[in-house]
Amino acid sequence: MLKRLTFLFLLGAATAPLAAQTAPDLNARVGKIEKELRAVQRKVFPNGQPLEPEIVAPTPTPPPAPTTSPIADLTARVDAIEAQVRGITAQAEQNDHRIAQLEDQVKQLVADAQARAAAPAPAPAAAAPSQDAAATAASAPTGIERPQTGDAAEDGYLYGFRLWQAKMYPEAETELKRVADQYPNHRRASYAQNLLGRAYLDEGKPALAAVALYDSYKKWPQGERAAESLYWLGQALTELKKPADACKVYAQFTDDYGATAAASLKAQVAAGRKRAKCA
Template sequence: MRTLMAAAALSALIAGTGVAHAQSSAVEGRVDRLEREMRAVQRKVFPGGAGQTIEPQIVPETNTNIPGTPSGSAIADVTQRVAALENQVTSMTGQVEQDQYRLRQLEDAFNAYKRSTDARLKALEEGASSVGGSTPVIAPVDLGETRPTRPTRPPVEEVVAPKPTGTRAQQVAAVAKPSSGDPAEDGYTYGYRLWQAKLYPEARRELEGVVTKYPTHRRASFSQNLLGRAYLDAGAPSLAAVAFYENYKKNPNGERAPDSLYYLAQALTKLKKPAGEVCKVYTELDQLYGARLSAEMKAGVAEGRVAQKCK
């Protein structure tokens, strides 16, 4: 009888040990899989590699001998903790994927904006590329007239326009329109009066009309130069630089070509271009038009060269 009871007890112990071993093996397999997934997540979060991985907060104790086999409650506790780790890894992986998706969306939106902006800037800056490279375009804004130090000579036949008052429409209406029978002459004179009244957008439209319709008229050089002045006085030096350079390039023998080179140097100065570029413009002005410059403009060139430390 005792022999039978001992055999039954031994069989039960062996069966219990087998179940515990099977459960322990299953847990170890899940832990190994979790470790592999955690390393993959760490590579996503810390692409730098070594030295940036997260060390586990729970480490096995050393030199600890645990006799016997783990009880059912201990295995259940480990299983629950492994399941919690699996949930955390899944959540972290999903979060990393969402962050990567948002980052791709931001990059795509920025690239689209950059392409659109570059295309618009290139179209507006092609005229100034030979002066000093690509110049950022500043939208014309009526900030009030900021008269340059050395103003160009007004036409001898010009009558100073009275300062307008009232609404914008009333101010424009207060500027008298000339009627000499020469549309190019009248267009330039009217644009000049609008510029004097600080009605810069209206002045630019009138002056652009003269340049477009009468490119061979002597007032085309005057109008293109004054167009640059209108941009410069309105706080748009980049557009002013384009206008001045086009007047000099397309009509170098025009009466206002020297003036345009002079004001081109001032526009580049306002744009904070390198001193070498500004000095190059002053040198070209002296070499090509030195004999045609008035005493006042020569003094202005000398002052500009000193300010830019030209050699």
């Protein structure tokens, strides 16, 4: 949309001299649009990526006889550009507000999780383990093999994945967190952080899962598991009885990844929205 807006603006700028001769106030409006457009570009492209026209102007041909005056055409074009700039600015501000809300919610989740972790655990009853507990301990997988490919991040992630598959959640969480922290520039960092959140969720710790999954999206928004992390974040918030927050997360998923996510993941998000009773 910004590329189309830039192209329209260039067309408007090309005819500005004519407008200046007949309606000086248009120069002021065009100058105002230039400032607004630069402000929008800085917000949407903070790294200074240039905007280029989406199409190339065709070879000039003799213009047809005008049906309206040049100044009326120019005024209509400027009105349209101003409306588009206002729309883009409003959308950018809405996205900023939504992300700020998510950050505040995650901070609260972190505080809640830390408070629960600091609370003293009740003393266990002095009793012999039940037969069910003994059977569970006896059947727990052991001897999980760590891969040795020479890529420490890859090996660590695969080892954490195997521990997670074996339902050895505390061990998996330790390994996956280590990979994400020590190798943040490796492609497996996004995988590890996402699976860390899922391990917390599988272990029945949705508050810790929400924190880990939000970090996966926030730290690696272009990572291969960023979109999936938003889906699981919505699931964790639903488990925490925060359906309104889950719906905001699903809306962020649509804004960021709705055009690129796999159909299967979109179907999961749709089911998540239904479960959270999103409007």
